[in-house]
Amino acid sequence: MTTPRPSPSGAGLTAAPVGVGTAHAKTILIGEHAVVYGAPAIALPVHGLTTRAELHVGGPWALDCDLHHGTVDDAPAAMAPVTTAWQQAVQQVSSTATGHSDPAVPPHLTGRPHLTGRLSVTSEIPMQRGLGSSAAVAAAVVDAVATASGVPLGLAERTELVQRSEMIAHGKASGIDTAAVLSNVPILFEQGAISPVAxxxxxxxxxxxxxxxxxxxxxxxxxxxxxxxxxxxxxxxxxxxxxxxxxxxxxxxxxxxxxxxxxxxxxxxxxxxxxxxxxxxxxxxxxxxxxxxxxxxxxxxxxxxxxxxxxxxxxxxxxxxxxxxxxxxxxxxxxxxxxx
Known part of the structure; x- marks a missing residue:
């Protein structure tokens, strides 16, 4: 996995040629549906099922995944959660690096030149099975962008970016999938609050x-x-x-x-x-x-x-x-x- 490298001046971080992000599946142990009405739920990581995203820097914005092989402009509507995670991760790393949102990043992803390229996504997580496939893809994409940019993102930033993608994927998302795919331990989710389970x-x-x-x-x-x-x-x-x-x-x-x-x-x-x-x-x-x-x-x-x-x-x-x-x-x- 590529990691951010110090710049020659030592003043910050510089882009890597390939950014890699991975995320695992999740399963809800107990509390599904009740969580919609404010009750607690417990989710577990499923480490054996993973998603991997690779951002190969250079060239035009393009996607390579099961649902689409080609430019972002030609991507079907079903890819909106992925392109949203990608776009907003670029905006976030720009904001983190410069202290303000990069005006050169419009909605169709023509942004910072060193982050153009081909995003490849592969996933073992079956879709529409309650295993957090869309959240895991978004998490992997966000981390791939962060790694490629050389700008590390904290858990709060990653959570926000993945949740934005989930809102597009599901219309309304409680946040439990986002929290679970970003956690390596069991979590208790209650009214938006997340805590590890001993x-x-x-x-x-x-x-x-x-x-x-x-x-x-x-x-x-x-x-x-x-x-x-x-x-x-x-x-x-x-x-x-x-x-x-x-x-x-x-x-x-x-x-x-x-x-x-x-x-x-x-x-x-x-x-x-x-x-x-x-x-x-x-x-x-x-x-x-x-x-x-x-x-x-x-x-x-x-x-x-x-x-x-x-x-x-x-x-x-x-x-x-x-x-x-x-x-x-x-x-x-x-x-x-x-x-x-």
Whole structure:
């Protein structure tokens, strides 16, 4: 990975020929949907699924990714979150370096000459699966621009830039995906506030893909409609999911696998009652539990997407086999543990 180099004068940083940024996926352990109504949620990093962005400095602005190979001007509307992250990262590094926003950076990305070039983005993170794919791409792009420019950006600046991209990608984004892909540890997200979750043991999670896209906007809209029709039901479920999130935070801190698994199972049933479950999700949840998982639930928006299961380390292979036999389109493991 290219790192910023000191300028010959030692007065600052100078551009590198290639800027590289990487980011990982995330999964919501508990609290999805309830977080929309101010309840807490806990998200985990999924380090085994990554996105990589490379900015090759020199030449006209161009993109090279699965959805587009060509100039930025010819990019489809679906690339707007990526071009926004790129454009605003250029503006941010210019502002950071000079103390004011660079007037030579108009919306179509003709900006600082040393940052023109080709942006290449590759991602292992499946789209529309609740794994934070769009946020991870934006994070990788922002970091690639920062590295290429030689101007380091702090966490607050990176968070703001990624969140702007997420607002374009999703219309309205809570911020949990942004926070999670930028964190290497589990986080508690509550009404915009982010804090690391203490971990007092070793927890192995398996994420499995139904192979069916998940639309967060559709799922959130469905819960909103249900709340308008049955406010008592939805508010009660949100309150219970909030309580379960507090329980899970305590389990992580205490190393309590059994209680954590039970909380995940109950959360899945609550999410089904909110109307965001599906036959595919239930099939994988059942398969994980039968194969030895201590708990399993849908993760993210629901109506498709992925499930997350908690497994004892010695049972992981059996859980993976059970999920594959049940038709999982892809499986990944992620481990969180406290420092010794």
């Amino acid at each position: 971990v007092g043991g070793r927890f192995v999670f398996v994420v499995a893909d139904t192979g069916i896209p998940s639309s967060t906007a559709t799922a959130v809209g469905g819960v909103r409609s249900l709340r308008e029709a049955q406010p008592g039901l939805v508010n009660g479920l949100v309150d219970r999911l909030s309580e379960l999130t507090r329980v899970v935070a305590g389990c992580l801190q205490q190393g309590d696998l059994d209680t954590l698994g039970a909380a995940m199972n109950e959360a899945h049933e609550s999410l089904n009652r909110l109307g965001v479950g599906s036959d595919g999700l239930d099939r994988l949840v059942t398969a994980a539990r039968r194969a030895g998982a201590l708990g399993a639930k849908l993760t993210g928006g629901g109506l498709g997407g992925c499930v997350v299961a908690l497994s004892r380390a010695e049972d992981v292979d059996e859980v993976l086999d059970g999920l594959h036999a049940a038709g999982a389109g892809g499986t990944w493991t992620t481990t969180v543990e406290g420092s010794a």
